[in-house]
Each structure stands twice: as C-alpha cells, then as structure tokens.
Amino acid sequence: MKNAILLFAFACLVSCGGKKEKEDHQLLVVKKTTSPPTLDGKATENFWNMASWHPLDQNWLGEAYTFQDFSGRYKLSWDEDYLYLLVEITDDTLYDARKEPLKLWWDDDCLEVFLDEDNSGGLHQFSHNAFAYHIALDGNVVDLAPDREPRLYNDHIQSVRSTIGKLTIWELAIRLYNDQYKDEAVNVAIPLSAGKKVGFALAYCDNDGSKERENFIGSVFVPGEDKNQGWINADIFGTLVLEE
DSSP: OHHHHHHHHHHHHHHHTTOOOOOOOSEEEEEBOSSOOOOSSSOOSHHHHHSOOEEEOEEEESSOOOTTTEEEEEEEEEOSSOEEEEEEEEESOOOOOOOSTTSSGGGSSEEEEEEETTOOOSBOTTSSSSEEEEEETTSOEEEEOTTSOEEEOTTTEEEEEEEETTEEEEEEEEOOOOTTOOTTSOOOOOOOOTTOEEEEEEEEEEOSSSSSOSEEEESSOOOSSOOOOTTTBGGGOEEEEEEO
16 A cells, blocks of 8 residues: 555656746736726726736846836736736837838837746746737737747737827737647637636837847846846746636
8 A cells, every 4th residue: 555655646746747836926916807998098998997007117138227218017907708908108219110020029119928827837938838929019919939930929919009109008908828729720718717827927128229129128026137038937927816
C-alpha cells in the first residue's frame, strides 16, 4: 500500500511537470455589466461611470517622460462574452508611420493588451499560452504566432478610438482564448464567469516622430532592470478577479 501511494505521488509530480504556479499580484476586482457598451469611444454608459480608474504609469522602456508628453489610465468590465476595456490616453503626438500592419508594428503609437486566460503565467513569446495584442491606431491587432511570424488577430478584439486634441479614448471588447488556440483552425472563445481569474497587463507604445518608439509604458510594476518582459513572460501580468 505504501509503495502504491509513493508511485501515485510521483506520477502526479511528473504530470504536473513541476511548473511553478503564477504568483498573483496587482489584483484588480472587475465588476460585471448587465448590458454591453456601444463601442463608440465615448464611454457614456453608466457602468463605465461606476468603474474605477487604474493608472498606466510604469515606464518599461525609454527615458523619463513628462506628464505633458504622456499620461494614461483605464477601466475594466465584463460579461459572459467579452472583457471590456476603456483606455484614456493623453499624448501630444499620435504617430503612425508604418501602414503595413505586420512590419515594426511596435514602433508606432499603439495600445498593447496582455491576456492570460487561465492566469497560469509562464513563457508565451512563441505560443498561445498568453497573448500580447498590439492594437494599432487603425484598429489592426497583431501578435506573434507559434511559427514566430506576426499575424492579425482582428477577430479577437473590437475597438473604437476617438481623439479630440491631445485626448484619445479607446473602447474595446475582447474575446478570451485559452492555450489550446490553433491558428488556421476554428476556435471557440472561452466564456467568462464570476470568480474567474485572468492574467492581465496593459501598455502603450509612445512615439512622437522618431525612427523607433521612445517609451513603452505599462500598467504593472516589473522588478529588475529589464522591464520589457510582458511579450515573453506572463508571470509579470497582474491578475483580474471577475465579480458580479
């Protein structure tokens, strides 16, 4: 009997692969909405007024910037079908020099949404263990596929952007997919429910007219000198907790 128990324990250890569980940090409680927003970049729905703002203020890449150059904040909500994201960006220059969406997409102004459907953490640079969606000013959505080539994932995210002066408002509806997602196949989005945890981070690539982006500004604190890790390692993502 003792040998059987030891054998079972060893089998469990092997099946788990010894993967370290992601440590939850920057936990954000996200309240459900009973009616989906009209995606118009205006945020007129009452549930947006009730949701809390969160800062986009961690300089992951680039020299120090001024508040006059850039500031950002965001809100979240959800229903069974979508994670909803409202982002407010104050930026003195919107730069979109590259019209080909799959070339140097990170060097123009763009929003980047990091999502880990099961909050498992781990590496995802060339896998769908997590997604790093770059949403361009024209609405194209780009991430690296497992074959190490960029692809458009426009069917994953609906977005509308409105800009008046220096203020830009993004309103997004995002479908979540798990790590079984296969490119060039029929995939079913994962339904959302109360109590679910989702790995999440937000960032903005800011370029005021240079050859390369000047800053990469994120929503979560990343320890150490190398803070540009979100596109590789989902362990740095924060954690959303969905509630009714």
